[in-house]
Amino acid sequence: MRQGLFITLEGVDGVGKTTQALLLKKCLEQRGHEVLHTFEPGGTNLGGQIRQLLLNPEHEELHSMTEILLYAADRAQHVFETVLPALRDGQTVVCERFIDSSIAYQGYGLGLDIEAIRTINHWASGGLVPDLTIYLDADPAESLTKTKGDRIEQRTLDYYAKVRKGFLSIAQGEPERVKVISAVGSIEEVASRVVEVLGGICP
Ligand SMILES: Nc1ncnc2c1ncn2[C@@H]1O[C@H](COP(=O)(O)OP(=O)(O)OP(=O)(O)O)[C@@H](O)[C@H]1O
Ligand SMILES: [Mg+2]
Numbered sequence: 001m002r003q004g005l006f007i008t009l010e011g012v013d014g015v016g017k018t019t020q021a022l023l024l025k026k027c028l029e030q031r032g033h034e035v036l037h038t039f040e041p042g043g044t045n046l047g048g049q050i051r052q053l054l055l056n057p058e059h060e061e062l063h064s065m066t067e068i069l070l071y072a073a074d075r076a077q078h079v080f081e082t083v084l085p086a087l088r089d090g091q092t093v094v095c096e097r098f099i100d101s102s103i104a105y106q107g108y109g110l111g112l113d114i115e116a117i118r119t120i121n122h123w124a125s126g127g128l129v130p131d132l133t134i135y136l137d138a139d140p141a142e143s144l145t146k147t148k149g150d151r152i153e154q155r156t157l158d159y160y161a162k163v164r165k166g167f168l169s170i171a172q173g174e175p176e177r178v179k180v181i182s183a184v185g186s187i188e189e190v191a192s193r194v195v196e197v198l199g200g201i202c203p
Helices: 017-030 045-055 064-088 099-109 114-124 140-146 157-173 187-198
Strands: 006-010 035-039 092-096 132-137 178-182
Touching: 006 017, 006 099, 017 035, 017 092, 017 132, 017 187, 035 064, 045 064, 064 092, 064 099, 064 114, 099 114, 099 157, 132 157, 132 187, 140 157, 157 178, 178 187
Parallel strands: 006 092, 006 132, 035 092, 132 178
Antiparallel strands: none
């Protein structure tokens, strides 16, 4: 049985997920939570190797099906090794990226079977669903200027426009779980928007 809160942060590359996750962790700790900050892909030792496979730009031959399955494999390891034990221990888990990223990037972005991606990931994560997902929204053309250009980040702006649309569609379909926050503005401005949506779920 899980007891802790599971909060995920989503958004395109460079939008500010890590920055906001660290501030969110501080805020939650001030409210008395014990917080684990983690991320996908690569939140475990084994996952680090899967992350290398996924993001190394030299891996041009990596098939889109393999891409889906590697993200799901990383997620399974992360959920069962790290996330679930922390939740069972009563910790609040703040995780950068989760199933919504697979649906947005491989489903909407690459135009692959969204229902299949949902099913595979639901199974791979033992049916774990976040209590709250904060989607940081910004124009990918802006966010991508802040990244180093890994295998995924080298995709076109057309691709990223589809990914953004994907995140917004997910949010529209699940408004109770997924809160859309504008990532435009200073780090402090965005952080205050994050704290605002937190009010509803986390006293
Ligand atoms: N609101 C902001 N305004 C200006 N710069 C920002 C803002 N938020 C984050 N940054 C800066 O943008 C860069 C990318 O931010 P960050 O690493 O938090 O994004 P990310 O979404 O975690 O990226 P990635 O997808 O690559 O992990 C960092 O250098 C960070 O300091
Ligand atoms: Mg990050």
